Amino acid sequence: MTVDILKPKLNGQTIVSLAVILVVGFLVLLPMVFLVEESLNVGDPMAFPPQEYGLANFVSIFEEDINVLFNTVIIAVMATVMAILIGFTLAWILTRTNVPGRALLERLMELPYYMTPLVGALAWSIIAGPKSGFVNQIWKAVGGPGDLVDIYSHFGIAWIMALFEGTVAFVMISASMKSMDPALEESARVMGASKLRTTLTVTLPLVMPGVLGATLFVFAEMLGSFAAALVIGIPARIYVITTAIWDSTLSYPPDYGRASAMGLSLFVVMFAMLTFYRWRINKGSYATITGKAFRPRPMDMGGLAWLLLGVCILYVALAVVVPVGALLLTSLQRFATVILSQAEWTFANYQTALALGPVRTALFNSLLLGFGVASVGVLLMALLVWIIYRSRIRGAGMIEYLAMFPQAVPRLVFGLALLWAWLNIPIPIYGTLWLLALAYLTVMLPLGVRTLAGVVLQIDKSLEECARVCGAGWLYQMRSVTLPLLRPGILAAWLLIFMACVRELGVSVFLMGPNAKVIAPSIVAAFASSGTELTAAMALIQTATVVVALVILFRLTRGVTKEMS
Amino acid sequence: MNPVTRIDVKDLVVRYGDSIAVNGVSFTVGRGEHLTLLGPSGCGKTTTLRAIAGLEQPSGGSIRIDGQAMYDAAARRNVPAEQRGVSMVFQSYAVWPHMTVFDNVAYGLRVRKQSAADIKTHVERALDLVQMRHLADRPASKLSGGQQQRVALARAVAFSPTVVLFDEPLSNLDAKLRAEMRVELRELQRRLDITSVYVTHDQEEALAISDRVIVMNVGVIEQIGTPEEIYNRPASRFVADFVGSANLLKGRRAGPDTFETEGGTILRIAPGGPEAGAEVAVRTAYIDLVPQPGDNQLPGTVRQRMFHGDFVQYIVECPAGRLIVRRPPVNLLDEGAPVTVSFSPEHTVLLRG
Numbered sequence: 063m064t065v066d067i068l069k070p071k072l073n074g075q076t077i078v079s080l081a082v083i084l085v086v087g088f089l090v091l092l093p094m095v096f097l098v099e100e101s102l103n104v105g106d107p108m109a110f111p112p113q114e115y116g117l118a119n120f121v122s123i124f125e126e127d128i129n130v131l132f133n134t135v136i137i138a139v140m141a142t143v144m145a146i147l148i149g150f151t152l153a154w155i156l157t158r159t160n161v162p163g164r165a166l167l168e169r170l171m172e173l174p175y176y177m178t179p180l181v182g183a184l185a186w187s188i189i190a191g192p193k194s195g196f197v198n199q200i201w202k203a204v205g206g207p208g209d210l211v212d213i214y215s216h217f218g219i220a221w222i223m224a225l226f227e228g229t230v231a232f233v234m235i236s237a238s239m240k241s242m243d244p245a246l247e248e249s250a251r252v253m254g255a256s257k258l259r260t261t262l263t264v265t266l267p268l269v270m271p272g273v274l275g276a277t278l279f280v281f282a283e284m285l286g287s288f289a290a291a292l293v294i295g296i297p298a299r300i301y302v303i304t305t306a307i308w309d310s311t312l313s314y315p316p317d318y319g320r321a322s323a324m325g326l327s328l329f330v331v332m333f334a335m336l337t338f339y340r341w342r343i344n345k346g347s348y349a350t351i352t353g354k355a356f357r358p359r360p361m362d363m364g365g366l367a368w369l370l371l372g373v374c375i376l377y378v379a380l381a382v383v384v385p386v387g388a389l390l391l392t393s394l395q396r397f398a399t400v401i402l403s404q405a406e407w408t409f410a411n412y413q414t415a416l417a418l419g420p421v422r423t424a425l426f427n428s429l430l431l432g433f434g435v436a437s438v439g440v441l442l443m444a445l446l447v448w449i450i451y452r453s454r455i456r457g458a459g460m461i462e463y464l465a466m467f468p469q470a471v472p473r474l475v476f477g478l479a480l481l482w483a484w485l486n487i488p489i490p491i492y493g494t495l496w497l498l499a500l501a502y503l504t505v506m507l508p509l510g511v512r513t514l515a516g517v518v519l520q521i522d523k524s525l526e527e528c529a530r531v532c533g534a535g536w537l538y539q540m541r542s543v544t545l546p547l548l549r550p551g552i553l554a555a556w557l558l559i560f561m562a563c564v565r566e567l568g569v570s571v572f573l574m575g576p577n578a579k580v581i582a583p584s585i586v587a588a589f590a591s592s593g594t595e596l597t598a599a600m601a602l603i604q605t606a607t608v609v610v611a612l613v614i615l616f617r618l619t620r621g622v623t624k625e626m627s
Numbered sequence: 628m629n630p631v632t633r634i635d636v637k638d639l640v641v642r643y644g645d646s647i648a649v650n651g652v653s654f655t656v657g658r659g660e661h662l663t664l665l666g667p668s669g670c671g672k673t674t675t676l677r678a679i680a681g682l683e684q685p686s687g688g689s690i691r692i693d694g695q696a697m698y699d700a701a702a703r704r705n706v707p708a709e710q711r712g713v714s715m716v717f718q719s720y721a722v723w724p725h726m727t728v729f730d731n732v733a734y735g736l737r738v739r740k741q742s743a744a745d746i747k748t749h750v751e752r753a754l755d756l757v758q759m760r761h762l763a764d765r766p767a768s769k770l771s772g773g774q775q776q777r778v779a780l781a782r783a784v785a786f787s788p789t790v791v792l793f794d795e796p797l798s799n800l801d802a803k804l805r806a807e808m809r810v811e812l813r814e815l816q817r818r819l820d821i822t823s824v825y826v827t828h829d830q831e832e833a834l835a836i837s838d839r840v841i842v843m844n845v846g847v848i849e850q851i852g853t854p855e856e857i858y859n860r861p862a863s864r865f866v867a868d869f870v871g872s873a874n875l876l877k878g879r880r881a882g883p884d885t886f887e888t889e890g891g892t893i894l895r896i897a898p899g900g901p902e903a904g905a906e907v908a909v910r911t912a913y914i915d916l917v918p919q920p921g922d923n924q925l926p927g928t929v930r931q932r933m934f935h936g937d938f939v940q941y942i943v944e945c946p947a948g949r950l951i952v953r954r955p956p957v958n959l960l961d962e963g964a965p966v967t968v969s970f971s972p973e974h975t976v977l978l979r980g
Contacts, residue, residue, distance in 0.1 A: 524721040527682050530708040531715040532735040532786070539709075542734070546725045 079455045082446070086464045089504045092487075093479035094471070100482050101322035108315055110486045119323030127306060127324070133216065134302040137291070138284035140220035145228025145280050146235075150273060152377060153236035158265075160360040161370045170374075174381035175229040176612055178565045179289035180582055181601045182226035185385030186213050187294060188392050188594055196388060196400035203401060214298035222290040225381045227283060231276045238272025257361065275339055282335040286328060286472030288568050292586060303328050304474050308571065311478065318482055325475035333470050386605075393598035411599035421588070421600060424579040427495060429607070431580065432563040435502045436556045442503070443510035444552060447518050450511070462511075469508035473568030476505060481572040493575030501569045506559050513558055517551025550618060557615045561608050631658040633693060633790060633822045634679065640687035641674050648674040650846035651688070656824060661816050663825040665833040666843035667869065672826045673718075675843075676792050679824060680715050681708030692790060709738075714788035718795040720779040724768040728759060728778050731767055735786035753785035756815060773804050780812075784819055793825040797832065809835055830870045834858060842866050858910070860897070863979045867908035874909045874950045875978075886977060888947045894923045895972035904977040911953040913974040916941070916960065922969040929964045943968055 101119055103112030123131070155161050156168055174182070189196050190213035201210040212218065246268065250260040288304040295305050303324055310321040363370060392398040396406040415421050443465075449455055450462045468476055480501050484492045491497040525547065529539040567582040574583050581604050589597040634656040641649040649671040656662045664672035677683040679690055681697065689699040692713065697706045714735070723731055732753050736746045754760040757777035762770070767778060776796065783791050796812075797805045813836045816823060827833050833840050834854040842849040842857060842865070850862040861867035864875060878888040886894045886907050896907055918924050927945030939959060941952045945968050952968070960966060 522719050522721060524717040524719050525723060527680075527708070528715065528717055528721040528723075528782075529734070530682070531680050531711075531713065531792075532782070533709045533712070533738040534734070535709055538738060543723060547723075 076456070079449070079457045079461070082449060082461055083457055083464065086446075086461060086507075089500070090464050090467045090507070093476065093483040093504075096483040096486065097322050097326055097475070097479035100318050101326045103319045103322075108318070112319075119319045120327065122320065123324055123327060127303075130301050130303055130306045133295075133300055134285060134304075137216050137220045137223070137300075137302055138281055138287075140217060141223040141228065141284045141287070142277060142281040144220060144224035145231045145284075146273065146277050148224060148377065149228060149231030149233075149235050149276065149280075152232050152374060153239055155370045155374060157236050157239040158361055159363045159367060159370055161363070161367050161374065163371065164360075167371075167374050167378075170378050170382075171229065171232055173378070174226050176561075176608060177226055177382060177385065177605065178567075178582075178608075179222065179226040179287070180293065180565070180567055180585065181389070181605055182381070182385055183222045183290040183293035184585070184589060184594075184597060184601050185389050186218070186222050186225075187589075188388045188398065188598065189213070189384060190218065194398070196391075199400050214294055214300075216300060218298075219290050219294050219300065219302075222294065223284055223287050226290070227287055228280060230283065231280050234276040234279065235269070235273055238269055238275075242268055271342070275342060278335055278339045282332045282339070286332055286474065288472075288474045293589060296590075304472070307474060307478060311481070311572065318478075321478055322482065325472075325478045329471050329475050332472060336470065386602075389598045389602050389605075392595055393602055395595060398595055398598075411595045412603070414596055415599045415603060420579060421581075421584060424581045424584040425603065427498075427579060428564050428566075428581040428604075431495065431499055431502060432560040435499055435506065435563050436559040439503050439506055439510055439559050440514075440552055440556045443507065443514055443555065444548070446507075447511055447514040451515060451518055452523075465507045465511045467508075468505045473505060474571075477501070477569035477572035480504070480569060484573070492573075493578060495578045498570065498573050498578060498580065501573050502563050502566060505566075505569055506562055509562060510555050510559055513555040514548075514551055517548055517554075521547050553618055554615060557611050557618070561611045561615075564604065564607050564611075632656070633658045633660070634824065635691040635694075636675070636679065636688070637691075638688035639675060639678060639685055639690065641671070641678055641683055641685045647846055649678070649685070652843070652846075652848055653688075654841055654848065654851060656822055658822055659820060661823045661825065661836065661838045663827060663833040663837035663840045664843055665827060665830060665840050665870070666849075667828055669845075670843040671846040672828075672843050673794055676715075676794055676824060676826045680713055680792050681706060681711050712788060713790040713792060714783040714786070715792040715794065716779050716783045716796040718798060720772075720775040720796075720799070722767045722770070722775045722778050722782075724766075726767055727763070728754070728765050728767055728770070729763040731778055732763075732782045732785045734782060735788075739786060749785050749787070750781075753781040756784065756818070757781045757811075772800060773808070776800060776808065780815070784815070784821065789820075789822060791821050791823045793823060795827055796825075798827070798829070805832075812836055834870070842870065844869075859974070860976055861908055861978065862901075864906055864908070867976070867978060872911045872951065872953070874911060874914075874948075876907050876909070876947055877905060878907070880904055880977065884972070886975070890946050890948060892925065892947045894947070894975050896975045896977050897973050900977040901979045903980045905980050906978045908976045908978055909950070909970050909974060911940070911951045912938075913970055914950060914952045915969045916943070916952060916954060916966045918967045918969045919971070922971050923975060925968045927966050927968045929960050929962050929966060932960065932962050934959075 099112065102115045102117070103109070104116035104118045105112055105114035152171060156164055156171070161167065187195070190198075190211045192198060192209045192212045192214065195209075195211065195213065197211050198209045213221070242265075247260050247264050250264045255263065286304060288308075291300075291302045291305045292308070294300075295302060301309065307321045307324045307328075310317040310324070391400065393411050394407055394409070396408050396410065399405055446461065446465055450458050450465070471479070480497075484497055491500070521544070526539060526544055529543045534542065565582055566580070567586070570580045571583045571586070574580055581600070585597060585600045585604065588600055632655045636655070637653050639649055639652045640647065652671070652675055654662070664675060666672045674683055678685045678698070684705060685698055685700070687700045689701070690697045692711065696702060696704050697711050698704065723734075726734075729750055732750045733746050736749055741749070750763070751760060754763055757780050759774065759777050759781060762774065767775070770778065779796070797808050800808060809832060816836070825833075825837065834857070837854055839851065840854055840857050841851045844865050850857060850866045852860070857866065858871055861870065861873070867873040867875060876888050876894075878886055880903065881887040881893060884896055884898050886896045888894065894907065915922070925945040925947055927943040927950070929941050930944050930949070931942040933940045934956065936956065938953045939956045941954065941960065943950045943952055943966060950968060
């Protein structure tokens with residue numbers, strides 16, 4: 063005979079759980095509710111609550127903004143194709159061939175991501191702008207007619223997006239190449255198939271689902287891409303949906319209804335695509351792609367290996383070395399030129415950048431926000447992760463879903479939603495750093511929770527249980543076992559959040575007030591109003607901050623892996 | 628069995644959501660006894676152990692240690708793990724990688740706020756038991772699997788617990804090391820006055836190191852007994868099949884101590900046993916291929932011979948069906964040779980229907 067369950071452990075747990083759900087839900091979902099409501103507002107766009115509801119805002123996307131949709135799709139398609147080609151080639155070279163210096167190259171592949179698309183776009187406008195662009199300067203100097211290249215074009219925008227936002231394609235495709243059991247290929251070889259035949263009949267078909275998945279994922283990301291379209295597209299009068307959203311909030315009066323309708327549509331399209339993608343992945347129609355990581359035996363490419371090395375180096379050059387070099391060169395001159403004999407060298411741009419009140423404040427604000435949000439955020443997220451994965455509380459799955467939700471919303475759309483929500487929520491923090499801090503904290507939730515969860519899940523549960531059985535209470539166990547083991551992960555999460563805050567653009571452009579400026583939107587503003595030389599200096603200062611954090615992170619994670627092995 | 632009961636588990640039920648992992652399990656463990664829970668994965672043995680440790684919350688029944696209720700559904704009492712005073716060795720060892728060997732072993736003593744001198748004495752004694760004293764200052768992350776296993780053992784006994792729980796402690800070691808550790812573990816159990824509950828899916832290990840064995844399957848107990856009882860007198864088809872290797876012959880009980888197989892052969896069976904039963908078990912090791920007086924004897928032919936080294940396995944065709952027979956690797960018989968299959972009624976065990 064069995065007795066029924068002890069009365070569910072009230073209620074401290076239930077109350078904590080409920081409180082967490084409410085707070086996270088308030089931060090994450092409420093802005094989206096405001097966004098939906100405003101998108102249906104067809105009366106005075108500034109009225110809250112709306113006086114009239116209707117679908118006019120959505121209809122007008124297809125009537126007035128059809129060229130925006132056209133631009134968005136064509137640029138996203140071009141960028142996706144380039145990103146997948148680059149990603150596939152690099153993934154194949156680095157996982158399946160004996161290219162020299164593989165380990166180092168693999169690390170270098172991460173760099174373009176840390177460059178940020180904003181900095182990348184600035185750099186490429188310097189490299190390939192019409193007339194004064196470095197490539198065209200050289201072209202002219204050797205007597206070429208007109209301009210050789212022009213980055214201010216659909217292709218140019220797509221090119222920058224592919225270089226700096228397409229790195230995820232490399233990561234995803236190489237993951238699917240690594241997760242293939244080499245025995246599948248080996249058995250084809252044993253049956254008498256040649257290298258080429260094996261590649262065509264076994265390798266490619268098996269990798270294909272991974273590539274298609276990556277294509278879908280990258281395309282969705284490209285639809286919501288903002289930085290390159292902002293820096294390059296607006297001067298070139300090429301508007302995509304993200305820049306159109308931004309633009310509508312700048313008009314007088316701001317057309318929040320139109321912006322919300324576009325933002326919501328973008329969100330729905332991207333969400334549908336990503337959901338479809340996840341569904342495909344989870345369905346696991348290809349059982350060969352397991353979670354297990356194999357190290358496939360690399361193919362011996364002979365002398366060709368050096369050519370492949372050249373391909374990798376070319377990519378790193380285009381995405382990192384040349385852009386940084388161009389920025390550096392520009393920032394150190396009075397008038398940017400690549401013809402070094404004409405250069406007037408100066409540190410004035412750095413002095414100006416660091417002395418100029420608004421820039422200095424913006425940089426200081428960004429660092430402040432980075433420190434604050436990372437420090438508070440890590441504690442909150444550690445608590446969240448513990449609740450989600452270890453507490454066995456009811457509603458843990460719900461909390462996880464809420465915490466990961468901001469990831470599903472394009473950053474820019476979330477920024478818009480936050481803007482509209484906080485204009486109307488009667489807590490007077492709009493236009494202050496507090497709102498930015500709150501917004502950063504909200505959009506960093508998925509990053510922080512994912513990073514910390516990775517660490518928490520790696521810690522064998524029995525390490526904690528053993529402490530309890532040895533007689534340690536909860537506090538003593540946390541202090542002596544859990545926290546020391548979590549420390550490297552907490553530091554890593556702190557640095558990642560710090561970096562993400564310092565480079566944040568999508569949310570900041572909407573929420574920055576005249577008295578609360580941050581660095582990334584200030585760089586954009588400087589690019590539009592002052593010279594490229596000053597902007598280059600600012601971009602490099604921001605990049606340097608991120609790089610310092612990155613170096614510490616690498617040091618740290620390497621130390622950790624060494625210790626664990 | 629020792630007359631003093633140390634652990635008393637009654638009608639234990641553990642649920643995970645809708646599924647029932649342990650469904651009404653009752654047993655006692657005497658002072659100084661070494662009891663093993665044996666069964667396939669998912670049979671509820673580890674869950675039972677974790678419930679005793681306080682790491683799983685049961686939903687019914689009671690667990691008493693030294694007469695004190697650690698869990699009692701009726702009284703709504705559940706003592707948290709850290710206050711139960713039991714110790715445990717985990718399957719993954721759970722040796723803390725951020726501490727030295729010494730710190731790992733000293734943990735339970737430090738929690739109990741012992742003096743530094745006492746801690747040192749006890750840790751050294753524990754490390755001596757597992758021959759690890761020379762590595763006391765080594766970071767635990769720099770230990771081999773076998774060494775981690777020893778540290779986990781030393782840690783579990785260092786604070787002189789009266790009950791130690793073992794959750795498949797040897798399953799991550801390679802076969803040779805496992806055999807060595809088994810010997811050491813048995814030695815350790817004898818030297819320390821501890822009561823232990825041991826969980827394993829390895830039947831050989833269970834038989835070798837236990838005073839008593841509990842065979843579990845799908846959340847319930849199949850049989851409790853000494854290793855010899857479990858092996859010689861399996862109570863059910865599951866036990867006969869899971870522990871050791873046995874031939875199972877279908878048929879029906881024909882009389883007080885006879886059994887008629889499906890082929891019509893009459894076998895004499897061991898006295899006692901269940902009233903009804905449709906199957907007898909004969910251990911492969913207890914069948915002789917030379918007729919012995921007083922045995923069940925059947926004519927047969929060798930169909931297959933497989934040489935295993937420690938033994939030879941024959942498949943013999945006889946009127947009762949195909950029998951697997953394991954003999955010492957001497958006097959090998961050829962395939963096709965006529966033989967007389969011979970096994971004692973004592974070893975012809977009627978199984979619970």
